[in-house]
Amino acid sequence: MKVARYAQNPIITAKDVKPSRPDFEVIYTMNCGVTRLDNDEVLLFLRVAEIAKCDDDSIAKVPYWCEEQKKLIVREFDRNDSAIDYSDSRFVRTPERTFLSSISHLRIARSKDGIHFEIEEAPAMFPCNEYEQYGIEDPRITKIDGTYWINYSACSAITGVTTCLASTKDWKDFTRHGVIFTPDNKDICIFPEKIDGKYYAFNRPASAEYETRDMWISESSDLIGWGNHRLAMKSRPGKWDETRVGCSAVPYLTDKGWLEIYHGSNRDDRYCLGSALFDKDKPWKVIARMDEELIKPETPYELNGFYGNVIFNCGALFEDGKAKIYYGAADTCVGYAEVELKDIFDALK
Amino acid sequence: MKVARYAQNPIITAKDVKPSRPDFEVIYTMNCGVTRLDNDEVLLFLRVAEIAKCDDDSIAKVPYWCEEQKKLIVREFDRNDSAIDYSDSRFVRTPERTFLSSISHLRIARSKDGIHFEIEEAPAMFPCNEYEQYGIEDPRITKIDGTYWINYSACSAITGVTTCLASTKDWKDFTRHGVIFTPDNKDICIFPEKIDGKYYAFNRPASAEYETRDMWISESSDLIGWGNHRLAMKSRPGKWDETRVGCSAVPYLTDKGWLEIYHGSNRDDRYCLGSALFDKDKPWKVIARMDEELIKPETPYELNGFYGNVIFNCGALFEDGKAKIYYGAADTCVGYAEVELKDIFDALK
Numbered sequence: 001m002k003v004a005r006y007a008q009n010p011i012i013t014a015k016d017v018k019p020s021r022p023d024f025e026v027i028y029t030m031n032c033g034v035t036r037l038d039n040d041e042v043l044l045f046l047r048v049a050e051i052a053k054c055d056d057d058s059i060a061k062v063p064y065w066c067e068e069q070k071k072l073i074v075r076e077f078d079r080n081d082s083a084i085d086y087s088d089s090r091f092v093r094t095p096e097r098t099f100l101s102s103i104s105h106l107r108i109a110r111s112k113d114g115i116h117f118e119i120e121e122a123p124a125m126f127p128c129n130e131y132e133q134y135g136i137e138d139p140r141i142t143k144i145d146g147t148y149w150i151n152y153s154a155c156s157a158i159t160g161v162t163t164c165l166a167s168t169k170d171w172k173d174f175t176r177h178g179v180i181f182t183p184d185n186k187d188i189c190i191f192p193e194k195i196d197g198k199y200y201a202f203n204r205p206a207s208a209e210y211e212t213r214d215m216w217i218s219e220s221s222d223l224i225g226w227g228n229h230r231l232a233m234k235s236r237p238g239k240w241d242e243t244r245v246g247c248s249a250v251p252y253l254t255d256k257g258w259l260e261i262y263h264g265s266n267r268d269d270r271y272c273l274g275s276a277l278f279d280k281d282k283p284w285k286v287i288a289r290m291d292e293e294l295i296k297p298e299t300p301y302e303l304n305g306f307y308g309n310v311i312f313n314c315g316a317l318f319e320d321g322k323a324k325i326y327y328g329a330a331d332t333c334v335g336y337a338e339v340e341l342k343d344i345f346d347a348l349k
Numbered sequence: 350m351k352v353a354r355y356a357q358n359p360i361i362t363a364k365d366v367k368p369s370r371p372d373f374e375v376i377y378t379m380n381c382g383v384t385r386l387d388n389d390e391v392l393l394f395l396r397v398a399e400i401a402k403c404d405d406d407s408i409a410k411v412p413y414w415c416e417e418q419k420k421l422i423v424r425e426f427d428r429n430d431s432a433i434d435y436s437d438s439r440f441v442r443t444p445e446r447t448f449l450s451s452i453s454h455l456r457i458a459r460s461k462d463g464i465h466f467e468i469e470e471a472p473a474m475f476p477c478n479e480y481e482q483y484g485i486e487d488p489r490i491t492k493i494d495g496t497y498w499i500n501y502s503a504c505s506a507i508t509g510v511t512t513c514l515a516s517t518k519d520w521k522d523f524t525r526h527g528v529i530f531t532p533d534n535k536d537i538c539i540f541p542e543k544i545d546g547k548y549y550a551f552n553r554p555a556s557a558e559y560e561t562r563d564m565w566i567s568e569s570s571d572l573i574g575w576g577n578h579r580l581a582m583k584s585r586p587g588k589w590d591e592t593r594v595g596c597s598a599v600p601y602l603t604d605k606g607w608l609e610i611y612h613g614s615n616r617d618d619r620y621c622l623g624s625a626l627f628d629k630d631k632p633w634k635v636i637a638r639m640d641e642e643l644i645k646p647e648t649p650y651e652l653n654g655f656y657g658n659v660i661f662n663c664g665a666l667f668e669d670g671k672a673k674i675y676y677g678a679a680d681t682c683v684g685y686a687e688v689e690l691k692d693i694f695d696a697l698k
Contacts (some may be wrong), residue, residue, distance in 0.1 A: 004398070049472075071649040098559070131578070131580075156559070157559050157561075157567075158583075159559075159561065160556025162578070178578070179576075180577075181531065182530065182554035183554045183558075183559070184556050184559075203534045205531035206557040207508075207557070208533050208555040208557040209532075210447070210532070212507070212508065216531060220576075221570065221573050221574060224568075224573075224574075224577060225570060226574050227527070227529050227573050227575055228526075228527040228573060228577065229511070229527070229531045230531070231479070231508050302579065
């Protein structure tokens with residue numbers, strides 16, 4: 001697959017983003033939803049991860065939302081306490097529970113050329129309830145009749161990993177509509193139009209008992225209540241997407257069907273993007289699927305980072321005969337790449 | 350708590366149930382939904398578990414729904430194959446995947462006195478699709494406007510543990526309405542009436558990442574699409590319901606609020622029943638909860654069986670000032686017990 005990465009990738013890194021408060025530090029910014037606004041600007045809704053600054057090597061500071069106190073708190077742990085597991089830098093595992101070492105919020109970035117972005121100084125959406133205890137992540141944007149519907153993963157040791165819905169018309173005021181998928185379910189992409197009178201959304205439930213991580217599709221009459229859940233597309237043993245598959249970009253309607261850019265991982269936890277085509281009228285039916293990866297980690301900023309060997313995507317613009325893909329690279333920064341739609345369709349069988 | 354178990358418990362055992370086919374054997378019958386019919390009979394919707402009969406000690410036979418062949422098949426495995434794990438009699442674990450050794454279906458039983466049941470000769474609902482590959486389990490019955498809505502757990506290595514919805518008006522013809530909760534989510538109890546224009550259901554999602562197993566509540570406008578999911582009641586560290594809690598009986602409206610009989614387990618996997626009261630108008634709010642168990646395993650048929658030390662419930666009748674509880678004992682048979690509602694309310698704090 002011919003992939004045209006932007007030569008000066010990554011286009012956004014942690015140092016481009018102002019922390020939400022002086023005692024915090026942005027450690028990475030990555031998976032972002034994308035939409036083109038009416039004024040022709042490209043808007044990214046960035047996932048921004050922060051840690052609490054710490055000058056003392058003997059302590060670990062963990063920021064999280066405290067439901068009892070109704071505010072974000074920073075808790076300190078003794079790094080010399082042998083009962084606490086610090087071996088994975090993403091986690092602080094105490095006998096009581098597992099904490100995340102960072103907390104994510106969502107931030108707006110705007111661009112006239114789709115490459116150079118102006119990032120807002122303050123978060124647009126910040127964790128604020130028990131479902132969002134450990135942060136809000138991986139937003140997808142679906143524009144329907146002038147309203148931008150945003151879904152995002154909410155992480156919490158109290159409630160697990162849920163998907164929540166919010167909406168905005170102006171990217172200033174955001175309305176939260178609660179949890180739309182029970183734990184653990186994330187990677188939701190809401191289709192941009194109704195099909196036969198119903199809304200549809202891809203989603204990726206995780207089965208604790210059977211260890212499945214596949215793409216499902218669900219129906220709704222109002223975007224809030226979702227049902228008639230159906231398995232849509234499974235991981236493929238022995239291939240690059242053998243352990244899990246989930247939707248990434250909001251599906252794009254073509255005359256051949258719904259084009260979906262999805263992500264998959266293999267047993268080495270290498271994340272790549274792929275593509276599949278779903279029936280126009282029966283979107284639960286796969287009608288074609290790329291055999292190989294659409295984009296796989298190859299460059300240094302994709303191979304190395306907070307969690308290396310990862311390309312992850314939450315949105316793309318389908319314009320000018322191209323898929324313009326904004327992607328999280330190595331769970332660390334934002335990359336940009338273009339792929340010709342003709343090449344994607346040639347590879348879809 | 351004063352619990353009046355029926356003296357001749359268990360009221361139904363495997364030997365009372367005719368196998369669904371001559372080469373099958375019923376090994377247990379347990380968790381059942383319950384409703385009182387218009388003709389005043391008590392109807393139980395029984396979970397019946399069967400294995401494929403096998404005279405040859407060197408092979409294991411595993412029945413399951415095969416989606417490719419669109420029929421139930423019986424697959425044979427070599428008991429001398431060291432690559433296959435037979436250590437837990439509930440499972441046959443091959444390198445390819447985990448199979449269940451038995452398959453469950455749903456069967457109707459009727460009674461005039463609520464104790465002596467006539468069990469139908471054939472299954473009422475039988476696994477018939479990929480979601481139900483390993484069987485259908487643990488039905489709950491909610492009667493709304495003359496229609497009986499039945500939800501049940503569907504088990505599958507392909508799709509995980511989902512909850513499906515079916516309906517019937519006459520207990521002869523059943524209509525399937527698909528999956529209403531994505532994996533893994535079970536122990537759904539649909540409230541018998543709308544509250545402020547919305548249907549409600551308790552449910553128990555399982556988080557693979559954070560290992561939560563708690564009671565949630567969700568809303569619906571049509572019983573098919575469910576949303577605005579909220580955590581309703583958590584397990585309690587150090588108590589009898591410390592590792593998981595899930596709804597059991599369909600909630601019963603009293604003048605004090607919605608009375609719920611739920612199940613919980615501790616770290617030894619001992620399952621008991623408890624009770625909680627939820628706000629009449631805001632059913633996501635717990636207003637009282639019993640400290641101790643409502644019923645705990647004490648008798649030989651509760652302590653010993655296919656999976657001992659278990660009392661599990663899928664429904665109760667609230668009549669004559671009593672909770673008439675039909676429960677699965679030791680995952681093996683059906684027990685019956687009565688508890689005075691006055692005693693339950695006295696224990697609710």
